[in-house]
Amino acid sequence: MLSEFLSKTVMPVLFKVGPFSVYSYGLMMGIGFLAANYAAVKEFERKGLGANFANQVTILAVVFGIAGAKILSLIENWGDFLRDPIAMTFSPGGLTWYGGFVLAAIMILWAAHRKKFKMSKVADGLAPALMLGYGVARLGCHFSGDGDYGMPTNLPWGVNYSHGIVPPSIAFRGFPHIEDMFPGGIVPNNTLLHPTPIYEFIAGVLIFYVLWKLRKRVKPDGKLFMIYLILAGLERFLVEFIRLNPRLLFGLSEAQLVAVVLIIIGTGGLVYFNRKPAATGK
Numbered sequence: 001m002l003s004e005f006l007s008k009t010v011m012p013v014l015f016k017v018g019p020f021s022v023y024s025y026g027l028m029m030g031i032g033f034l035a036a037n038y039a040a041v042k043e044f045e046r047k048g049l050g051a052n053f054a055n056q057v058t059i060l061a062v063v064f065g066i067a068g069a070k071i072l073s074l075i076e077n078w079g080d081f082l083r084d085p086i087a088m089t090f091s092p093g094g095l096t097w098y099g100g101f102v103l104a105a106i107m108i109l110w111a112a113h114r115k116k117f118k119m120s121k122v123a124d125g126l127a128p129a130l131m132l133g134y135g136v137a138r139l140g141c142h143f144s145g146d147g148d149y150g151m152p153t154n155l156p157w158g159v160n161y162s163h164g165i166v167p168p169s170i171a172f173r174g175f176p177h178i179e180d181m182f183p184g185g186i187v188p189n190n191t192l193l194h195p196t197p198i199y200e201f202i203a204g205v206l207i208f209y210v211l212w213k214l215r216k217r218v219k220p221d222g223k224l225f226m227i228y229l230i231l232a233g234l235e236r237f238l239v240e241f242i243r244l245n246p247r248l249l250f251g252l253s254e255a256q257l258v259a260v261v262l263i264i265i266g267t268g269g270l271v272y273f274n275r276k277p278a279a280t281g282k
Contacts, residue, residue: 124225
């Protein structure tokens, strides 16, 4: 029952209004940004950074987050981009989150510097919002079936992504350890798969809850963001073991290697901040 219900929610196009289509991926990304903006506004107001700056940060995150995610995705799929640059550039899917994270972070830090705000305070104010927005946006990957799902499974919540924009028969090409499991080396489109975007949605909401509860207690400024880096890195590192992504080094995917870097930075930051006296304030 659960598998059937989840499979029915794979709908790349939710509805059409005349010649215009409303895509589930874009809708959930928009809802994710709105949810993140709401959390950021609350925190920025509490920290004395102002709602206007929170809205400015959200706009920067939307513009440069999407641009960075698309640029990194095109680089990762350079051969496909060269074959059909227009389709690849303007496709509704095909975004690599870490690319968006890096470019948006650079622009947000630049904006904080111009405002002469303490960057560690801005980072702490954004930490819960980032996790909430990421988790909500991941549902768009599930609804659209864009290939960000996991390996075949017999679990009762396995999802049939045959109606997704990247069905399994295409998504699993070039993964011989999976293709060899099926006759002719072709993975049937109705193969039940781990719904890893849903796993990430659940993890994102839980981590958001933890960060939100800690935000008033963790001192000094910057420490909460380090906790965010560790938890976000752990979440992505673990889910990648059952997710459909090529392995690059030591049996790890690109996302796992980046996650390891985030965990190391976050751990180093915690060690640094734990040696500093806790500051008072918001």
